[in-house]
Amino acid sequence: MDLSQIQSAIRQNKLDGWLLYSFRENNPIAVKILQLGHMMQKRRFFYFIPANGTPQKLVHGIERYNLDSVPGDKTIYSSWQDLDAGLKKIVGGAKRIAMEYSAECQIPYLSIVDAGTIELVRRVTGTEIASSADLVQYFDATWDDEQWQLHQDASKSLMTIIEEAWNEIRSKILAKKKITEYDVQVFINERFKAHGMHGRDMPNCSVNKNAGNPHYEPTPENCLEIKEGDLVLIDWWSKKNHPRAVYADYTQMGFVGKTVPDKFEKIFKVVCGARDTAIEFINKKTKSGEPLYGWEVDDICREHIRKNGYAEYFIHRTGHSIGEEVHGNGANIDNLETKDNRRIIPQTCFSIEPGIYFVDEFGVRTEINVYIGKDKDVVVTGTPLQQSIRAILA
Numbered sequence: 001m002d003l004s005q006i007q008s009a010i011r012q013n014k015l016d017g018w019l020l021y022s023f024r025e026n027n028p029i030a031v032k033i034l035q036l037g038h039m040m041q042k043r044r045f046f047y048f049i050p051a052n053g054t055p056q057k058l059v060h061g062i063e064r065y066n067l068d069s070v071p072g073d074k075t076i077y078s079s080w081q082d083l084d085a086g087l088k089k090i091v092g093g094a095k096r097i098a099m100e101y102s103a104e105c106q107i108p109y110l111s112i113v114d115a116g117t118i119e120l121v122r123r124v125t126g127t128e129i130a131s132s133a134d135l136v137q138y139f140d141a142t143w144d145d146e147q148w149q150l151h152q153d154a155s156k157s158l159m160t161i162i163e164e165a166w167n168e169i170r171s172k173i174l175a176k177k178k179i180t181e182y183d184v185q186v187f188i189n190e191r192f193k194a195h196g197m198h199g200r201d202m203p204n205c206s207v208n209k210n211a212g213n214p215h216y217e218p219t220p221e222n223c224l225e226i227k228e229g230d231l232v233l234i235d236w237w238s239k240k241n242h243p244r245a246v247y248a249d250y251t252q253m254g255f256v257g258k259t260v261p262d263k264f265e266k267i268f269k270v271v272c273g274a275r276d277t278a279i280e281f282i283n284k285k286t287k288s289g290e291p292l293y294g295w296e297v298d299d300i301c302r303e304h305i306r307k308n309g310y311a312e313y314f315i316h317r318t319g320h321s322i323g324e325e326v327h328g329n330g331a332n333i334d335n336l337e338t339k340d341n342r343r344i345i346p347q348t349c350f351s352i353e354p355g356i357y358f359v360d361e362f363g364v365r366t367e368i369n370v371y372i373g374k375d376k377d378v379v380v381t382g383t384p385l386q387q388s389i390r391a392i393l394a
Contacts, residue, residue: 015096016095142346161236181206181207234254235251251365253268257392270356271305274301295335298317348372
């Protein structure tokens with residue numbers, strides 16, 4: 001934990017401090033920021049980082065050593081009265097502090113501290129509580145040089161694996177052997193292992209009507225066989241087997257045939273246009289030096305689909321933050337599900353993944369990743385960009 005950097009960010013955000021709170025390790029952000037690792041935590045702790053000065057700890061008497069790995073003065077409580085008094089003491093006269101809170105749950109990823117604890121802190125300290133969302137971006141969503149290289153390594157492996165997956169479908173179809181969505185999922189997952197990669201969840205393969213469900217997940221018992229004439233969506237994501245590795249996350253489309261029907265290709269061209277429009281906007285805004293926000297990238301991408309008459313079929317946000325978890329804690333590309341007002345900052349990565357879905361018929365999506373470098377250079381990974389649906393049997 002770099003205390004000086006954190007305090008500098010607190011001051012830049014015009015805050016008096018940052019109050020980190022956890023109960024039974026329910027705040028992974030606090031655990032990560034403080035680099036605590038696993039510990040027995042059956043009682044609440046608070047850790048207050050002031051804009052200037054010495055951090056303050058508030059820990060229960062039976063867990064008084066839990067925060068000894070981080071700097072600061074310690075206050076011990078046992079009773080609820082002690083807790084109230086301790087909170088008032090450690091926060092001092094701070095007027096405006098950050099917590100893992102999001103007004104009206106605008107950013108669910110940051111809406112971690114429960115309403116009751118927020119009420120407690122407000123009552124006892126009299127302070128205004130702001131969201132720590134922007135602080136978290138700097139200390140939980142940014143990548144260092146090693147992580148950026150790990151993402152590039154993961155990206156290279158994933159692009160090799162997708163070629164192998166399309167070839168696996170092709171070979172099975174030509175040999176007239178059965179292959180299902182689930183078989184493709186298992187094949188890709190095994191290739192992850194061969195490339196020294198792993199992920200929290202299995203990759204996804206969706207055929208025809210299942211591609212119209214963005215979060216469809218095949219199982220051995222519930223999956224479709226892939227046949228000639230089928231539309232296939234593959235969404236695959238993983239990271240290297242390395243400490244602090246970060247994800248790469250992509251989606252491609254294929255058609256089991258020699259040529260792709262116009263009804264599929266027409267819709268796919270629209271989502272590719274939306275993706276490319278978003279990339280162009282990100283480049284333009286970044287080069288100009290103007291602030292770039294997640295919500296406005298979503299607007300630009302969504303507007304392209306609206307102009308083409310498919311607004312009602314684009315039913316999710318344009319993209320999500322990417323980090324050590326595939327859905328990270330940085331700015332999301334979203335003005336649909338939420339309005340993400342966070343700035344997109346250097347050394348963060350996010351997906352651009354517009355899709356158009358006709359429920360019970362079919363759906364299409366394209367997905368790439370965008371990394372904003374230290375010098376605000378915009379790097380697209382998951383290239384070459386797919387501009388047409390792959391004709392698997394061509």
